[in-house]
Amino acid sequence: MNSISVIIIAKNEAENIVDCIMSAKQVSKDIIVAESGSQDNTQALVIKAGARLLQTDWKGYGQTRNEAAAIAVNNWVLALDADERVTPKLAAAITNLSLEDNSILYGFKRSNFLATKKLRFGEWGKDKVYRLYNKHNAAWDLLLVHENIIGSGIHKKLLPGGLLHYTMKDLAEYRAKTILYARLSAEKYADQGRKATLLKRFISPTFSFVQNYIVRLGFLDGKAGYITACTDSKYIFLKYKFLHELLQQRK
Template sequence: MARAPFSLVVTTLNNAGTLERCLASAAFADEIVVLDSGSTDATRDIAARHGARVVVEPFKGYALQKQSAIDKAAHAWVLLLDADEALAGGARDAIERALEQPAVAGFRLPRRERVFWRFNRRGVRLNTHLRLIDRTRVRMNDVPVHAAPETREPTATLADAEFLHYGEPDIHTKVAKINAYSTGLVEHKRGKRRRFLALRLVVYPGFFFLRQYVGKRWFLDGWAGFINAVSAAYYVFLKYAKLYEATRRREP
């Protein structure tokens, strides 16, 4: 049975170091769309070499940029990857089968993270992300820095369609991202009522550490998993600390 055609959609900015791997991993896509926001390295040359349709637009924010890229796809079904991500072995077969008779609005794919010097071991509970979508029924949300596709319609998980994330090669990069992301979320969270903010600030980081390190079995990643769990708890702490700081600044 023939599968539904799909477009691979990627947004880029100076991603020459990872884009080749990303595009090669999904070369079976019926179309490749790369929306670039002004790269000065070889990003666009790499995309063109893989037969991508390259469009250049100024960066409008994470959600708007990705939605703009999705809207440019020729096909209803879209595989959305970041330039520092790539499909793992076996993902192609799972995607091909899923698109033969798709009865849902999208499919969630498990993401295996590079944790500093290693990838997650087998046995770690991976997060799943909605990345293979029917763009006529799925839209990007408006959450700053963590923008993601959302739908109220049914979705399914493709357990065999893992993809790899190469985004945080060292602790320095992780900490810099934590600081930037936690600041980026402050205005978004200020617009929503947050009860017991001080209690969250004290209690939630420790709970989050245990949830990740024990509940999601990050301990299987050894010291990399421990450092990652501490970093994740620190990220949670910073989000609430910066939000608390913002509320205090409004006081006389």
């Protein structure tokens, strides 16, 4: 087994955290869960599963990941969300890495599920993430949402295998996450000085649906493909709606 640490961010993830930790044990003996104010038994489950618990105030996704990476035993770090699972194929690929080049940022495909339905087409069907990095050569940016790993001179390499992402157990959770991420994205855009033009507010959502459902064949995922295309379109509408409201408040 390579010298890799795994960091996981979690809040109220009692349903997910044990399975996530167990999948992470395929690649690491040093697993850190950064937990921020859970009201369920996430903390107890983390300890029982044999991971290290880092209790911290929520400072955003990127900063929380950086805090967890700072106490990792190893220089190479794999970052996971609590609703993700490392597949055996990805675990084998990671275990066989030489990890001699600190400038490489490793990525892999991610299979997304709406409840139990795997999304094979549309925007969600072509997902990949870059999560394995050397913490002395790269770190997470401090954006409120949709954070990325940044560093000097890093280059990307895609590994075989992937993650399973059980991000949406039902429609209620999916819609709640959509609203949350739309608000966070609006705050990020406002801080970046971006504008909520009429084109962005009313044309972009329609374009998103057509691109997702028709051009990228989301309709082949059946009802789940239609739901995700509609919800992603609504996310874009809400993002610019919230941005417009924020900009009006800041005038």
